[in-house]
Amino acid sequence: MPRKANILLVDDRDENLTALEAILTSLDQNLVRASSGEDALKALLEEDFAVILLDVVMPGMDGFETAAHIKQRERTKDVPIIFLTGAGIDRHQVFRGYASRAIDYLTKPFDPWVLRSKVEVFVELHQVKQQLREQSRMLRKELAEETGGPVSGVAGRLSRRVAEVNTNLELLRDLVVTEERDDDSRTIEAVRDLDRSVAQLTTLVEALHGPGPE
Numbered sequence: 001m002p003r004k005a006n007i008l009l010v011d012d013r014d015e016n017l018t019a020l021e022a023i024l025t026s027l028d029q030n031l032v033r034a035s036s037g038e039d040a041l042k043a044l045l046e047e048d049f050a051v052i053l054l055d056v057v058m059p060g061m062d063g064f065e066t067a068a069h070i071k072q073r074e075r076t077k078d079v080p081i082i083f084l085t086g087a088g089i090d091r092h093q094v095f096r097g098y099a100s101r102a103i104d105y106l107t108k109p110f111d112p113w114v115l116r117s118k119v120e121v122f123v124e125l126h127q128v129k130q131q132l133r134e135q136s137r138m139l140r141k142e143l144a145e146e147t148g149g150p151v152s153g154v155a156g157r158l159s160r161r162v163a164e165v166n167t168n169l170e171l172l173r174d175l176v177v178t179e180e181r182d183d184d185s186r187t188i189e190a191v192r193d194l195d196r197s198v199a200q201l202t203t204l205v206e207a208l209h210g211p212g213p214e
Contacts, residue, residue: 002127005050006030007119010040010066011084012058020053023112029123037061041069044076050126051119056085080122082106082115 007029009020017033024031032047034040038061040052052070056063063083070076082104106115 002131004029005123005126006032006047007123008032008034008040008043008049008052008054010034010037010052010058010063011055012036013055016055016084020115023116024119027116027120027123037063037066037069040066044070044073044079049076049079051122052079052081053115053119054081054083056083080104082118084108084110 007024007027009017009024009031011017011020012035014035017035021031021033029050032043032049034043036058040054043049054063054067058066061069063085067081067083070079070081084106086108104118106118
């Protein structure tokens with residue numbers, strides 16, 4: 001069972017935070033409050049988050065400034081942000097939002113079902129990434145135990161072999177076309193099978209190289 005994801009709720013008004021919690025509680029994830037942009041940045045230093053719901057209009061550091069700081073940090077630059085804003089937003093604000101690389105906008109009052117469904121998608125994506133990282137760690141550990149040496153060396157040799165196979169596969173594709181045998185369904189299917197096998201091997205090698213940045 002995947003671990004619960006952290007969802008960051010950022011708003012300077014307690015009643016708005018309470019309303020967000022009421023909407024999202026059925027997702028059964030960890031809901032973390034932040035009453036300002038500064039508080040949000042502090043929370044992001046302590047935990048990893050699947051998604052951030054960020055109010056635009058806040059005293060001091062507003063939502064756009066907060067988002068800019070979030071996207072400048074290596075650890076948090078890829079965390080999706082959903083801006084929550086009041087009605088009457090102008091084009092300049094929309095531009096600022098997309099310049100901050102936010103994922104989406106929701107205008108208050110928003111549909112609770114829409115908000116919950118958007119957040120749920122990001123939670124699922126976050127949990128899939130966590131599972132892939134864990135599988136990668138387990139695979140590297142098992143391979144190190146079996147080979148009795150560092151995984152990096154094995155992964156490097158496999159990477160070179162995959163590159164060689166890809167080169168040979170490309171030559172085979174060219175040969176099929178050059179000899180005008182592209183109407184040969186058996187040949188085409190064989191090439192496709194090789195493509196699938198190489199793709200699977202490439203995925204394995206990427207896992208051996210280890211997870212990307214958290």
